[in-house]
Amino acid sequence: MSDTTPSSFRPDLLAGQVAFVTGGATGIGKEICRVLGRHGARIAMLSRKEDRLKAAVEELHGEGIAAHHEVGDVREPDAVAAAVRGILARFGRIDILVNNAAGNFPAPMTQISPNGFRSVVAIDLLGTYNVSRAVFYAWLRDHGGNIVNISAPFELKGVALQAHVAAAKAGVDSLTRTCAVEWGPYGIRVNAVAPGSIEGTEGVQRFSDAVANPGPGSPLGITGHGSDIAHAVLFFCSPAARFISGQVIAVDGAATVDQLKLGLGRV
Numbered sequence: 672m673s674d675t676t677p678s679s680f681r682p683d684l685l686a687g688q689v690a691f692v693t694g695g696a697t698g699i700g701k702e703i704c705r706v707l708g709r710h711g712a713r714i715a716m717l718s719r720k721e722d723r724l725k726a727a728v729e730e731l732h733g734e735g736i737a738a739h740h741e742v743g744d745v746r747e748p749d750a751v752a753a754a755v756r757g758i759l760a761r762f763g764r765i766d767i768l769v770n771n772a773a774g775n776f777p778a779p780m781t782q783i784s785p786n787g788f789r790s791v792v793a794i795d796l797l798g799t800y801n802v803s804r805a806v807f808y809a810w811l812r813d814h815g816g817n818i819v820n821i822s823a824p825f826e827l828k829g830v831a832l833q834a835h836v837a838a839a840k841a842g843v844d845s846l847t848r849t850c851a852v853e854w855g856p857y858g859i860r861v862n863a864v865a866p867g868s869i870e871g872t873e874g875v876q877r878f879s880d881a882v883a884n885p886g887p888g889s890p891l892g893i894t895g896h897g898s899d900i901a902h903a904v905l906f907f908c909s910p911a912a913r914f915i916s917g918q919v920i921a922v923d924g925a926a927t928v929d930q931l932k933l934g935l936g937r938v
């Protein structure tokens with residue numbers, strides 16, 4: 672996966688800012704790091720797997736982007752607090768938080784064990800709560816900034832093989848709205864991006880492996896790239912979005928709103 676979409680934003684849009692991306696070492700998270708970094712932000716990432724983190728930091732350094740990693744699990748409040756301290760020690764500020772870390776495996780309800788269900792809710796929903804709260808106290812409360820949560824375009828849908836993920840992401844959407852309301856007075860905007868099917872991601876690969884016919888792409892007739900998600904995140908963090916908070920935007924080529932999925936093409 673690489674940034675295939677040319678940017679419409681000024682290269683110095685985020686100059687002086689620090690962006691903290693959870694789970695930023697691979698997939699969509701890494702693309703978010705790259706795009707925010709290309710627009711001037713210094714990048715901090717947190718994940719469980721140090722080898723992947725090191726490789727991602729090296730890759731970003733190779734592109735001239737200042738990057739730092741912390742090893743830890745978003746499910747553990749103490750590990751999150753330590754990571755936030757580490758980022759502040761390294762970069763001195765955290766202007767942008769992207770809650771991107773997520774767990775996913777496709778399985779019917781009957782085959783999701785209590786631990787499997789709990790693990791995904793703990794990573795996606797509790798993780799978003801843990802990290803948002805830690806960064807709020809450590810920086811955002813006193814300085815303002817942006818939080819962007821990576822959700823899923825599942826709102827008001829029944830989503831086969833994704834009971835645990837859909838429930839967790841519905842919670843993330845709810846948290847997005849509540850944090851926007853409670854933290855707006857601190858100058859913090861909180862929004863969410865809900866990616867559709869994004870080429871080359873582990874999640875999409877697992878899903879295509881699990882079903883015989885993964886279904887049509889999108890009414891736009893294209894599949895998404897990580898950079899499409901990253902540019903939506905960048906927009907939310909830009910001054911152009913100064914009056915936007917508490918919103919969840921699907922970046923999915925209209926797939927979610929396509930009720931009949933007839934694949935008619937031009938009519």
Ligand code: COA
Pocket residue numbers: 773774775776777778782783784785786787788790791794873874877
């Ligand atoms: N089908 C059914 N159950 C599964 C599963 C699958 N494909 N993959 C994991 N589980 C279950 C495990 O069996 C375990 O439950 P059990 O203890 O009752 O057996 C539980 O989920 C936790 O799995 P484990 O791997 O031990 O825990 P973990 O906390 O390290 O990781 C996930 C859990 C979900 C994060 C892990 O499956 C994973 O790494 N997924 C890849 C991340 C990913 O896809 N990211 C993209 C997000 S869109």
